[in-house]
Amino acid sequence: MSWRVVIVTRIPPVLAGFDEAIRERGHKPVGLLTMLDRDGRYGPESWNTDLVMGAAPDMDILLPARRSSLAPLLEAVRPDLVVCFGFPWKIPADALAAPTLGWINCHPSALPRHRGPIPIAWAIRSGDDEIGITFHRMDAELDTGPILAQRTMPLGEPEPPESFYPRLGPLYVETLVEALQRLEAGDEGDVQEGGSYETFFTADDGWLDLSRPAEEVHRLAWAWRYGAALDGSRGALLEFDGKAVRVLTSSLTEVENASRVECGDGPLWIVETEELSEEELPSLGRRSEGAQAGAATGSTSSTT
Amino acid sequence: MSWRVVIVTMIPPVLTGFDAVIRDAGHQPVALLTMRGFDGPGGTEGTAKLLAAAPRDLEILMPARRKSLAPLLASVEPDLVVCMAFPWKIPADALAVPKHGWLNGHPSLLPLHRGPTPVAWAIRAGDDEFGISFHKMDAELDTGPILVQRRIPFGELQPPDDFFPTIGPVVGEALAKALAKLEAGEPGTVQADGSGSYETFFGDEAVWLDLARPAAEVHRLAWAWRYGMRFDGGLKGALLEMDGTPLRVLATSLTEVEEATRVECGDGPLWIVETEELSEAEATQSSAPAG
Numbered sequence: 001m002s003w004r005v006v007i008v009t010r011i012p013p014v015l016a017g018f019d020e021a022i023r024e025r026g027h028k029p030v031g032l033l034t035m036l037d038r039d040g041r042y043g044p045e046s047w048n049t050d051l052v053m054g055a056a057p058d059m060d061i062l063l064p065a066r067r068s069s070l071a072p073l074l075e076a077v078r079p080d081l082v083v084c085f086g087f088p089w090k091i092p093a094d095a096l097a098a099p100t101l102g103w104i105n106c107h108p109s110a111l112p113r114h115r116g117p118i119p120i121a122w123a124i125r126s127g128d129d130e131i132g133i134t135f136h137r138m139d140a141e142l143d144t145g146p147i148l149a150q151r152t153m154p155l156g157e158p159e160p161p162e163s164f165y166p167r168l169g170p171l172y173v174e175t176l177v178e179a180l181q182r183l184e185a186g187d188e189g190d191v192q193e194g195g196s197y198e199t200f201f202t203a204d205d206g207w208l209d210l211s212r213p214a215e216e217v218h219r220l221a222w223a224w225r226y227g228a229a230l231d232g233s234r235g236a237l238l239e240f241d242g243k244a245v246r247v248l249t250s251s252l253t254e255v256e257n258a259s260r261v262e263c264g265d266g267p268l269w270i271v272e273t274e275e276l277s278e279e280e281l282p283s284l285g286r287r288s289e290g291a292q293a294g295a296a297t298g299s300t301s302s303t304t
Numbered sequence: 305m306s307w308r309v310v311i312v313t314m315i316p317p318v319l320t321g322f323d324a325v326i327r328d329a330g331h332q333p334v335a336l337l338t339m340r341g342f343d344g345p346g347g348t349e350g351t352a353k354l355l356a357a358a359p360r361d362l363e364i365l366m367p368a369r370r371k372s373l374a375p376l377l378a379s380v381e382p383d384l385v386v387c388m389a390f391p392w393k394i395p396a397d398a399l400a401v402p403k404h405g406w407l408n409g410h411p412s413l414l415p416l417h418r419g420p421t422p423v424a425w426a427i428r429a430g431d432d433e434f435g436i437s438f439h440k441m442d443a444e445l446d447t448g449p450i451l452v453q454r455r456i457p458f459g460e461l462q463p464p465d466d467f468f469p470t471i472g473p474v475v476g477e478a479l480a481k482a483l484a485k486l487e488a489g490e491p492g493t494v495q496a497d498g499s500g501s502y503e504t505f506f507g508d509e510a511v512w513l514d515l516a517r518p519a520a521e522v523h524r525l526a527w528a529w530r531y532g533m534r535f536d537g538g539l540k541g542a543l544l545e546m547d548g549t550p551l552r553v554l555a556t557s558l559t560e561v562e563e564a565t566r567v568e569c570g571d572g573p574l575w576i577v578e579t580e581e582l583s584e585a586e587a588t589q590s591s592a593p594a595g
Contacts, residue, residue, distance in 0.1 A: 036355060036358070038356075038360065046352075048352070048355050049348055049351055049352040049355065052340050052351055052355070052366065053340060053341070053347070053348050053351060055340075057368060058368050058369070059368055060365075060366065060367050060368045060372045060376060061340065061364075061365075061366035061368075062363075062364075062365060062366075062376075063355075063363065063364035063365075063366075064363050065360065065361050065363045065364075066361075069363050072379040072380070072381075073365070073376075073379050073380075075379065076375040076376050076378065076379035077372075077375070077376075078375075
């Protein structure tokens with residue numbers, strides 16, 4: 001039994017990892033379905049070309065211009081199965097029905113926890129101590145279908161996404177192999193019970209509020225490295241010596257040369273910050289009324 | 305009557321030019337069908353430029369093999385395909401997908417210079433002019449009935465990046481006329497049997513400039529390589545050993561050019577205007593000149 005599999009993703013390393021897992025199980029990746037991210041919303045601009053040039057030479061490549069094209073383009077490559085991870089469109093019912101075995105989706109959380117577009121950011125923000133990878137059958141709702149395979153990995157200490165995501169790579173390849181094995185065995189998967197849907201962060205989440213507990217402030221700063229807001233705004237912001245900066249790394253324990261600030265219940269060390277871009281500054285001015293209060297609290301408490 | 309049209313090409317200005325002409329004619333470009341660039345930086349850059357040039361409302365299809373052409377095309381339900389500069393021979397099932405068939409733009413005065421590098425062959429052959437022919441594609445290469453043909457003089461030979469943009473308007477006008485003829489149901493003019501020639505890529509026989517030949521012939525061959533391609537792993541011309549080092553000649557002149565190097569050909573002088581060094585791999589490959 002060898003299946004024709006289409007990989008649906010916007011992320012070049014995911015394409016490579018899935019290709020490996022699918023071939024390892026004796027199936028054939030026949031197509032890459034992706035979309036052109038012309039505005040750089042979902043990753044570096046080079047990803048458009050990296051995806052196209054990175055697909056194995058025997059794969060057809062499909063770049064639909066709209067959701068309604070997903071079904072006919074997919075049908076053209078006659079897939080038995082679609083494997084999806086990191087594709088920004090909600091999949092319509094006719095496209096879900098195109099492969100005989102349906103779609104399986106990879107969601108980077110321990111479902112049913114943290115459904116939605118930025119599950120890693122929510123896991124960090126929620127104080128979780130591990131991160132999950134779940135492959136589940138895709139249904140008409142987001143991240144709700146029966147679970148085929150799940151793994152977890154300790155979240156560890158804050159680190160930049162550039163080094164964190166590659167660590168996650170071997171885990172999702174391994175988890176996909178297990179999910180394929182269960183599908184091959186005709187397993188329907190385990191129905192999800194309960195769970196929460198969490199959407200994008202908002203501009204209101206952008207400012208760190210130093211009146212809150214240090215752990216919460218620390219987690220929010222960390223989470224923004226993995227999070228996004230629909231309007232493109234990016235936290236975590238803090239007024240520092242009278243100037244708004246983005247906090248990239250903080251620590252709950254003392255770090256040499258880091259600035260100590262006082263939170264609601266104790267100290268936090270600001271390890272790394274960056275200046276805001278020219279475009280961010282004016283838009284901050286317009287919406288920072290609520291935040292200035294937070295920042296004022298911050299500067300007050302940091303002098304105590 | 306508005307047709308759903310698929311554009312098949314690998315060249316960004318062809319894509320954007322055809323897209324504009326098709327929309328002007330009241331038809332709807334629905335997809336770009338292309339192939340990813342060959343491996344290597346040039347191929348990656350070419351693919352990046354093509355993707356960036358694609359209008360947002362076009363689906364983009366990149367088949368991995370010839371037999372994927374028909375099903376991928378069928379998925380966008382085209383009435384017509386307009387094609388130019390796509391390297392694969394199109395199989396019958398893909399030709400049959402759009403009800404009005406495939407319209408191919410070939411940069412030669414068909415039936416002259418059929419094949420993948422017609423402009424290079426026209427220059428090498430000493431032609432004063434070439435042309436653009438829009439013809440209905442059939443199962444053979446560049447052989448179908450011609451709907452529109454326009455003559456274009458070469459003038460002074462110049463680099464492709466300077467030359468091709470100058471012919472855009474003629475190509476666009478010819479395409480508009482060809483679409484009008486298709487709408488009117490015109491069958492086109494059948495290319496006479498045996499009247500044409502098929503010419504493939506340049507090969508080893510053309511790589512080295514032979515200064516024993518007439519200057520005009522050497523001049524033409526050097527320029528022709530600027531419009532030629534080679535994918536068989538062999539050396540790309542035009543090569544000439546100068547002061548003991550093999551170089552690629554990029555531009556020559558039959559009349560004196562200041563600071564250019566004068567060489568003597570079989571019947572007179574030629575000026576070598578521009579050269580480039582060979583890559584290390586090419587230099588190794590060239591150390592044993594063919595034939």
